[in-house]
């Protein structure tokens with residue numbers, strides 16, 4: 001008897017899938033074959049020939065010891081990451097306060113595994129990064145949604161009140177926020193940290209929580225905007241996560257990391273898989289960090305394109321949300337899905353993040369940004385935006 005080509009005939013409906021996962025569809029932006037891809041917030045500048053060569057050499061060297069497991073602690077990489085963060089933190093960060101994993105999504109998952117789980121909750125302020133609730137779900141952590149204000153900001157008192165009312169184990173804040181680009185003033189982070197500490201003081205160990213500030217886009221923030229890293233000395237329950245996928249042009253390598261109190265890093269050791277960072281990942285990330293100056297050189301060029309999109313979309317009669325990131329939320333449209341398709345017809349892919357009236361576009365190279373703006377001007381002649 002020949003089995004059916006895709007397997008033995010099992011289906012998702014018959015498998016003993018966890019009840020809370022039944023009926024879900026996997027997360028992911030459409031990966032379409034389009035000339036101008038401005039939908040996933042990557043850095044549009046590929047690494048230089050020199051860096052490609054350095055990555056090749058570092059990978060070849062790593063291959064000579066690939067018969068052995070990698071450094072389980074990734075000590076050298078964590079030291080390099082701590083040294084890199086010192087400029088934004090204002091003080092040196094020892095490797096014991098740094099943790100790294102395969103993308104910051106894995107870092108966030110490990111935080112949920114260690115501090116969330118059945119019977120516990122995570123709280124976020126939406127609209128925000130849609131993976132936060134999905135990672136909570138995958139780790140059987142309950143999710144509590146608090147709305148942001150109409151201008152997508154969060155008031156410190158509102159954050160503290162929500163945290164006191166719900167006593168979440170994990171609070172997710174994103175700064176700059178995805179998909180809105182909004183940076184959080186530090187008083188919001190400090191208020192959240194004070195509220196989780198107060199919950200612990202009043203209700204005991206299980207009533208307290210940790211505060212995660214997801215700074216995936218930190219390198220793109222406007223001049224003078226401080227990083228939440230500066231609050232680490234005064235907020236022991238604070239975790240600041242970063243990634244090499246965006247500003248650092250390393251989305252394909254998968255490296256995310258965090259800075260926190262060393263006790264938090266100790267907790268994450270309990271849930272990480274042994275040897276989770278391959279020798280290649282560690283070698284490639286360290287090579288990129290050794291070329292920080294060159295890689296972050298593209299950040300200024302991207303910020304110029306971001307600020308250009310803001311000006312030109314406004315000149316076309318559209319609205320934009322002020323952005324500290326490498327993307328912009330623009331609109332508002334009576335039917336944002338129609339504008340999304342009309343742009344796609346013109347070979348430009350942006351992101352419909354499911355926010356009524358709005359679309360998100362990544363700042364690309366100068367040529368990509370020009371292609372987007374030309375296509376948008378054309379589309380808006382038949383699909384005009386709502387006037388402010």
Ligand SMILES: *Cc1c(COP(=O)(O)O)cnc(C)c1O
Nearest residue numbers: 103104105129178216243245256
């Ligand atoms: C892109 C993104 C990440 C993570 O990406 P990794 O590639 O997993 O490091 C994390 N948070 C936010 C808000 C993002 O937009």
